[in-house]
Amino acid sequence: PPAPPCAFVIFGASGDLTRRLLIPALYNLAASGLLSDGFRIIGVARGEMSAEDFKAGLEKGLQEFATQKVDAATAKWLLNCVSYIVGDVDDPATYQKLKAELEKLEASGHTQGNRLFYCATPPQAFAPIALRLGEAGLSDEGEDNTPWRRVIIEKPFGTSLESAKELNRKLLSVLDEDQIFRIDHYLGKETVQNILVLRFANGLFEPIWNRNHIDHVQITVAETVDVGTRGKFYDATGALRDMVPNHLFQLLSLVAMEPPARFDANSVRSEKAEALDSIRIPSTEEALFQSVRAQYRGGKIGDKEITAYRKSPDVNPGSTTETYAALKLEIDNWRWAGVPFYLRTGKALSKRRTEIAIKFKQAPVSMFRHMKLDEFGENLMVIEIQPEEGIKWLFNAKVPGPKVEIASVGMTFEYKDYFEAAPSTGYETLIYDCMMGDAILYQRADGVEAGWRAVEPFLTAWKEAGAEGIATYEAGSEGPAESEELLLTDSRRWRSIT
Ligand code: BG6
Numbered sequence: 001p002p003a004p005p006c007a008f009v010i011f012g013a014s015g016d017l018t019r020r021l022l023i024p025a026l027y028n029l030a031a032s033g034l035l036s037d038g039f040r041i042i043g044v045a046r047g048e049m050s051a052e053d054f055k056a057g058l059e060k061g062l063q064e065f066a067t068q069k070v071d072a073a074t075a076k077w078l079l080n081c082v083s084y085i086v087g088d089v090d091d092p093a094t095y096q097k098l099k100a101e102l103e104k105l106e107a108s109g110h111t112q113g114n115r116l117f118y119c120a121t122p123p124q125a126f127a128p129i130a131l132r133l134g135e136a137g138l139s140d141e142g143e144d145n146t147p148w149r150r151v152i153i154e155k156p157f158g159t160s161l162e163s164a165k166e167l168n169r170k171l172l173s174v175l176d177e178d179q180i181f182r183i184d185h186y187l188g189k190e191t192v193q194n195i196l197v198l199r200f201a202n203g204l205f206e207p208i209w210n211r212n213h214i215d216h217v218q219i220t221v222a223e224t225v226d227v228g229t230r231g232k233f234y235d236a237t238g239a240l241r242d243m244v245p246n247h248l249f250q251l252l253s254l255v256a257m258e259p260p261a262r263f264d265a266n267s268v269r270s271e272k273a274e275a276l277d278s279i280r281i282p283s284t285e286e287a288l289f290q291s292v293r294a295q296y297r298g299g300k301i302g303d304k305e306i307t308a309y310r311k312s313p314d315v316n317p318g319s320t321t322e323t324y325a326a327l328k329l330e331i332d333n334w335r336w337a338g339v340p341f342y343l344r345t346g347k348a349l350s351k352r353r354t355e356i357a358i359k360f361k362q363a364p365v366s367m368f369r370h371m372k373l374d375e376f377g378e379n380l381m382v383i384e385i386q387p388e389e390g391i392k393w394l395f396n397a398k399v400p401g402p403k404v405e406i407a408s409v410g411m412t413f414e415y416k417d418y419f420e421a422a423p424s425t426g427y428e429t430l431i432y433d434c435m436m437g438d439a440i441l442y443q444r445a446d447g448v449e450a451g452w453r454a455v456e457p458f459l460t461a462w463k464e465a466g467a468e469g470i471a472t473y474e475a476g477s478e479g480p481a482e483s484e485e486l487l488l489t490d491s492r493r494w495r496s497i498t
């Protein structure tokens with residue numbers, strides 16, 4: 001069904017996110033009949049321009065970034081929904097103009113008073129926007145949440161446990177938890193959402209999904225993109241903060257969580273937060289021993305020359321910011337005690353690949369006397385998140401012939417063999433769910449804080465160690481040799497990303 005009517009207010013409306021993702025996503029929702037006639041968009045940004053100019057910019061963006069062929073009538077309908085307000089998010093006057101515009105729409109009977117405020121701004125603006133909305137009374141809901149008022153907060157949500165807590169405190173001083181939608185775009189990916197279905201709509205996996213049968217788990221988010229023009233943001237952030245407490249921990253918590261009592265936002269999010277809360281907090285020495293950080297040197301990816309990280313624009317030439325991070329984490333609960341979770345992510349690597357590899361224990365003894373257990377291939381389940389989308393099993397089979405020879409073989413499920421899905425931006429489901437009031441794919445305050453708590457020891461240890469202990473790797477390689485060592489110490493190996 002179409003989502004209920006609402007005013008979709010975008011702060012940061014002239015930015016990249018709006019053009020590249022939000023408008024194309026709204027277009028896709030409109031094309032699927034999921035926006036109601038009473039849907040309206042209000043853009044808020046600092047640039048002086050007319051609503052017509054603003055719309056023209058959006059239209060250009062849509063043509064450039066649409067994931068489907070743009071149908072002229074649908075695009076026209078969407079752009080007709082748009083109005084524009086010039087204003088600084090820090091200026092109370094902006095919110096008075098916004099109030100007038102909202103009240104005008106509401107008086108004309110369009111949006112039924114429902115308001116979705118999307119913070120597509122730099123992170124420093126998240127708290128000020130919420131506080132000003134509160135001050136101006138724009139985010140107060142009616143009785144029984146009718147009309148509703150919701151705020152979507154983009155990433156990054158804080159830069160440390162303390163700053164995330166502080167941001168939560170500020171948001172919660174003016175909003176209720178169920179009005180706050182903290183986005184993590186990994187949860188918009190079909191392959192990520194499918195982890196829940198794979199685990200909890202099948203009886204097959206649950207009996208073996210534990211320490212009795214699983215040896216360890218590897219979570220890899222390998223990227224070929226380099227720092228590019230994001231030097232300013234990235235050099236202050238690093239691979240760990242940019243990727244681990246959010247995207248990699250989404251994957252980890254979906255794999256590690258206990259079955260929720262119900263498929264609803266609070267049950268699912270409680271179990272996810274519980275899983276993150278069970279991650280053992282290492283001491284500073286342990287954190288150093290259980291992690292690798294590295295920076296890429298110059299190199300080549302395919303035919304493309306990659307400039308060394310330290311020579312990239314807006315990056316400090318003496319920077320100690322990591323572009324690659326690998327961690328070994330332990331989850332201290334009954335299901336996972338003794339099963340390490342190895343996580344790695346990096347930029348400027350040889351291949352783009354996001355996957356979760358679950359390594360099962362080998363057969364208990366070898367009946368094939370001429371082969372030792374460690375000569376068998378691995379028993380592995382690989383959940384492929386992107387760009388390949390599917391699930392792969394690796395196991396052993398007999399090589400045909402008179403002798404018993406054993407080889408590793410595979411079985412693969414690929415989404416594209418079963419389902420036809422129009423390409424999307426990954427934001428459609430998230431935006432639609434927010435309009436429907438379903439927060440299952442959004443992060444709750446406790447989940448975000450549990451994520452930061454788990455990475456904090458690594459951040460502290462690395463900060464204390466400074467330039468000491470930061471490895472390097474060639475751009476276009478699989479990452480630093482030190483990362484191999486992290487697993488070799490445990491007599492294990494990373495899967496190759498190529
Ligand atoms: C963003 C990070 O959140 O996620 C980027 O800031 C990263 O550095 C991106 O490249 C990865 O997203 P995806 O969907 O391409 O895996």
